Amino acid sequence: MALRKILGGVVVLGAIGVGAFVLITAPERLPAAEWAAAGEPDLANGERIFNAGGCVSCHAAPGAPDDQRLVLAGGLALKSPFGTFHAPNISPDETAGIGAWTLAEFGDAMRRGTGRDGEHLYPSFPYASYARMTVKDVADLYGYLKTLPKSANVAPGHDLPFPFNIRLALGGWKFLYLNEAPRVELADADPVVRHGQYLVEGPGHCGECHTPRDMLGGLRTGEWLAGGPNPEGQGRIPNITPAEGGFGSWSAGDIVSYLETGFTPDFDSVGGSMVSVQKNMARLPKEDREAIAAYLKAIPAR
Structure with a gap:
């Protein structure tokens, strides 16, 4: 009898837990x-x-x-x-x-x-x-x-x-x-960097490819834009933080030029899935590309 009550209580608590989960995580408008x-x-x-x-x-x-x-x-x-x-x-x-x-x-x-x-x-x-x-x-x-x-x-x-x-x-x-918080905190950033932050973290969604993911597919924001395995299985997505030995050696002007022309500072050219991204970025006003570059130079190196 006692075991039956315990099992019944477990079932009730489980049902309450499932109900609470469904309520808390219901699609939001x-x-x-x-x-x-x-x-x-x-x-x-x-x-x-x-x-x-x-x-x-x-x-x-x-x-x-x-x-x-x-x-x-x-x-x-x-x-x-x-x-x-x-x-x-x-x-x-x-x-x-x-x-x-x-x-x-x-x-x-x-x-x-x-x-x-x-x-x-x-x-x-x-x-x-x-x-x-x-x-x-x-x-x-x-x-x-x-x-x-x-x-x-x-x-x-x-x-x-x-x-x-x-x-x-x-x-x-x-x-x-899912939240609206900034991916990185940039104290005292000027308006150009803030605009770049909006473009990169919002509509540009650059972190969706350039940030590694955890086992649930969520972004590991402590490694924001640090690169990682290609989610489609081939090669790696590069680190685009200002870290030494890679993207960090690029100037803001280099980044602007790359987004406009597709050519790197050492005269290599854009490749892979970044080809279509670069073509889209080339259609933006120059001030948008400059803002993106300013943001990428302002974020922490990883």
């Missing part, structure tokens, strides 16, 4: 008033944020020629230790893309990783970085995306083994890793 106050989109700024975020790199069709780079048909396979993710169609097609989405739905996906139907999104979509974006920049990006060509392509779903195909667990991941 931002107040609708935030998006309603965004006003008319600034399309020029939306295009700038589009390039800073490198949306083309993941969402254009694999192998698309330059004249099709703005057709965001999706389909790119992103391999990871957790399975293969496929970038979705984010063109303004009303059925296959996001043409029927509202700004609030788009904004919740960007800043909270919450899908249109209230589901947790996988962090292969870098909302853990986009959480730092301003409402205005998200709204301007949404407005710009609406001007791009439509595609009726239906991108494949994710190919994930159990238990990674259980979205409920993503609430726990978000609880651990």
Whole structure:
């Protein structure tokens, strides 16, 4: 009888614990008033944020020629230790893309990783970085995306083994890793460095590749931008902190030039997945590239 009571108590406590977990980690939406106050989109700024975020790199069709780079048909396979993710169609097609989405739905996906139907999104979509974006920049990006060509392509779903195909667990991941805090604290940084911090830590999401991850796939922020294994399995992503013997020997001008031209100070050229990133960065205003360089020279060496 006593054992039965103990087991019953364990079951009740377990149920309470599961209920509390589900409640605490439920998909979150931002107040609708935030998006309603965004006003008319600034399309020029939306295009700038589009390039800073490198949306083309993941969402254009694999192998698309330059004249099709703005057709965001999706389909790119992103391999990871957790399975293969496929970038979705984010063109303004009303059925296959996001043409029927509202700004609030788009904004919740960007800043909270919450899908249109209230589901947790996988962090292969870098909302853990986009959480730092301003409402205005998200709204301007949404407005710009609406001007791009439509595609009726239906991108494949994710190919994930159990238990990674259980979205409920993503609430726990978000609880651990989703926040809006700066990745590094920069005391008394000037406005140029602050602007660079916003671009790198927010829309540019540079840390998603250049920072090593723990066993749960969260960024090890104590090693911010220190490089690590390529999440797709080939080679390593370089350390881009101002550490000696590598990127630290580059001047701010070298970084600006590299982001614009694709050439390193020793006349090597950009390679791998950084090719498309560099092409996007080259489309930014020079002051944005200068701000990124100033930030990368200001962060702690790792």
